[in-house]
Amino acid sequence: MSKEELILHGIGVSPGVASAPVFRVVSDEPRFTTRMIGEDEVTTEVTRFLNSLTVTRQEIKEIQQRVAEGIGQGDASIFDAHLMLLDDRMFIEEVIKGLGERRQNAEAIVQEVAAKHADVFSKISDSYLRERVADLRDVARRILHNLIGSDGAELDEVDSQCVVVAADLAPSQTAALQTDLVVGFATNLGSPTSHTAVMARAIGIPAVVGLHDVTAKVQPGDLLLMDGNKGMLVINPSQERLDEYGHRLEVRQEIATVLRELKDQPAETKDGRRIDLRANIESTTEIEEIHAQGAHGVGLFRSEFLFLSKRHLPTEEEQAVVYAELAERLAPERVTIRTLDLGGDKFLSHVTLPSEMNPFLGWRAIRLCLAQPEMFLTQLRAILRASRHGNIEIMYPMITTVDEVREANGLLDQAKGELREAGEPFDEQIRVGVMIETPAAAMIADVLAEHVDFFSIGTNDLVQYTLAVDRVNERVAYLYEPTHPAILRLIRHTVEAGKKKNLKVSLCGEMAGDPLMTPLLVGLGISDLSLSPSAVPLVKDAVRSIRFKDAEKLAKQSAKASTASEVVEKCREMIRKTAPEILELVD
Ligand code: PEP
Numbered sequence: 001m002s003k004e005e006l007i008l009h010g011i012g013v014s015p016g017v018a019s020a021p022v023f024r025v026v027s028d029e030p031r032f033t034t035r036m037i038g039e040d041e042v043t044t045e046v047t048r049f050l051n052s053l054t055v056t057r058q059e060i061k062e063i064q065q066r067v068a069e070g071i072g073q074g075d076a077s078i079f080d081a082h083l084m085l086l087d088d089r090m091f092i093e094e095v096i097k098g099l100g101e102r103r104q105n106a107e108a109i110v111q112e113v114a115a116k117h118a119d120v121f122s123k124i125s126d127s128y129l130r131e132r133v134a135d136l137r138d139v140a141r142r143i144l145h146n147l148i149g150s151d152g153a154e155l156d157e158v159d160s161q162c163v164v165v166a167a168d169l170a171p172s173q174t175a176a177l178q179t180d181l182v183v184g185f186a187t188n189l190g191s192p193t194s195h196t197a198v199m200a201r202a203i204g205i206p207a208v209v210g211l212h213d214v215t216a217k218v219q220p221g222d223l224l225l226m227d228g229n230k231g232m233l234v235i236n237p238s239q240e241r242l243d244e245y246g247h248r249l250e251v252r253q254e255i256a257t258v259l260r261e262l263k264d265q266p267a268e269t270k271d272g273r274r275i276d277l278r279a280n281i282e283s284t285t286e287i288e289e290i291h292a293q294g295a296h297g298v299g300l301f302r303s304e305f306l307f308l309s310k311r312h313l314p315t316e317e318e319q320a321v322v323y324a325e326l327a328e329r330l331a332p333e334r335v336t337i338r339t340l341d342l343g344g345d346k347f348l349s350h351v352t353l354p355s356e357m358n359p360f361l362g363w364r365a366i367r368l369c370l371a372q373p374e375m376f377l378t379q380l381r382a383i384l385r386a387s388r389h390g391n392i393e394i395m396y397p398m399i400t401t402v403d404e405v406r407e408a409n410g411l412l413d414q415a416k417g418e419l420r421e422a423g424e425p426f427d428e429q430i431r432v433g434v435m436i437e438t439p440a441a442a443m444i445a446d447v448l449a450e451h452v453d454f455f456s457i458g459t460n461d462l463v464q465y466t467l468a469v470d471r472v473n474e475r476v477a478y479l480y481e482p483t484h485p486a487i488l489r490l491i492r493h494t495v496e497a498g499k500k501k502n503l504k505v506s507l508c509g510e511m512a513g514d515p516l517m518t519p520l521l522v523g524l525g526i527s528d529l530s531l532s533p534s535a536v537p538l539v540k541d542a543v544r545s546i547r548f549k550d551a552e553k554l555a556k557q558s559a560k561a562s563t564a565s566e567v568v569e570k571c572r573e574m575i576r577k578t579a580p581e582i583l584e585l586v587d
């Protein structure tokens with residue numbers, strides 16, 4: 001008799017559909033007994049603990065290397081947080097002190113100290129930092145397995161196609177999943193901003209988290225069907241449902257094949273409006289992906305990741321090498337390098353910043369750079385030195401005043417002067433732009449236009465600052481609406497100001513990668529979109545399916561809408577008519 005179908009709903013954190021038998025991770029928790037130790041054993045236990053740190057460091061570096069080679073440097077940098085935790089002096093000293101004072105074996109003390117630190121982290125109100133509890137637990141679990149001498153690698157036993165079900169999966173476990181066999185995973189715990197979710201998206205398998213007690217509901221031998229778009233997991237799906245999904249899967253594969261063929265086609269509307277599709281990247285390891293997906297050039301190089309993945313501030317030379325590689329490999333296509341955007345939710349362990357009540361409203365991005373002119377000048381010189389191919393552009397983040405642009409341009413002039421004196425060649429005509437990511441910048445775009453060569457609208461922050469919604473706080477995520485009429489008006493205002501001065505206006509927030517939004521953005525007058533390389537085929541398909549005239553009409557009607565959801569509905573309606581295959585993939 002076939003088993004009863006059971007449908008569970010959680011949070012879809014990585015899209016796609018998959019079906020396979022369950023592989024349940026019973027317990028990956030390290031098992032050990034707490035034991036009292038004699039005074040003469042303390043040194044041995046300390047040595048054992050320190051050795052376990054060395055082995056763990058090695059393991060994490062190996063995983064990081066694999067991720068960097070297989071997925072990209074940006075995602076690999078997640079493991080820098082793990083390596084930093086391993087080097088955390090407070091943690092190490094507390095364990096050593098505990099061994100001497102409490103006289104228990106290293107396993108017991110490590111577990112106790114790690115639990116205490118995790119407890120402190122979990123009480124922090126910042127959701128990004130709270131997520132780092134998972135990183136800490138991941139590292140502690142590895143140290144314990146190494147102390148015990150178990151490999152703890154239950155997941156290594158996977159030997160056939162399966163959907164992994166676990167209470168939780170650590171980022172390092174997710175990164176190490178054998179993607180030729182594991183077709184998806186589902187967990188009791190987890191949230192969309194966790195590193196585990198980021199890893200799942202990066203390795204490209206569907207994932208549903210936050211299913212509460214899925215581990216208790218699955219039995220060995222169960223067949224699972226998961227839908228990462230809908231956040232749904234079906235245990236023992238009916239034949240009817242399997243057929244329906246099988247059909248959807250086939251349709252999706254056919255569409256994916258057709259989309260791949262768009263790679264060498266221009267991103268042009270049916271009535272001939274050309275749209276530049278450039279890539280948002282964080283590392284030179286992603287360069288190949290840009291052309292593979294059919295984009296041309298880089299619209300946003302998030303340079304801070306170069307700083308985040310190092311233990312020291314990168315030198316001028318180190319930076320120049322990276323920027324030059326970008327420029328050379330992509331020339332003559334344009335490469336827009338955004339200057340350092342630290343602060344907010346991105347911090348360096350080696351640059352101590354004062355803790356702030358509202359880091360997104362505080363000492364962030366251009367504000368930090370103007371206050372640390374030496375650091376900023378080093379970056380500006382490095383960018384200039386790499387600019388001799390003539391295809392590099394400089395872009396300042398989080399501008400709110402004209403004075404900031406003047407001051408930044410003043411420092412750029414100083415950097416140019418220093419290079420001229422040193423006889424270093426650079427592009428004298430280098431183009432300079434600002435990100436429009438605060439309502440203030442959008443409102444004074446006409447004034448800013450006097451001082452720059454282009455604008456790039458950063459909707460991720462523009463939405464956050466306009467709607468007063470912390471972009472990493474899941475409690476207010478329901479208010480984070482890029483199609484809010486206020487945002488559309490600010491985009492329109494910026495485009496108009498740019499047009500008057502003949503400036504190019506691009507858009508590089510996540511909104512640029514949502515194919516449903518493509519007609520709206522094109523209709524608002526954006527002619528340059530910068531997006532994650534993997535989103536390019538769908539957005540190109542959307543561009544090629546519409547008429548500019550209709551897109552303009554849509555934008556006009558949307559401007560009259562009173563709510564964000566009304567706008568989304570209009571966008572959906574348009575795509576349903578022009579490129580229904582897109583709905584098949586995103587729904
Ligand atoms: C933005 O704010 O839209 C943007 C592209 O920058 P980031 O996401 O890096 O803040």
Ligand code: MG
Pocket residue numbers: 397437458460461
């Ligand atoms: Mg931003």
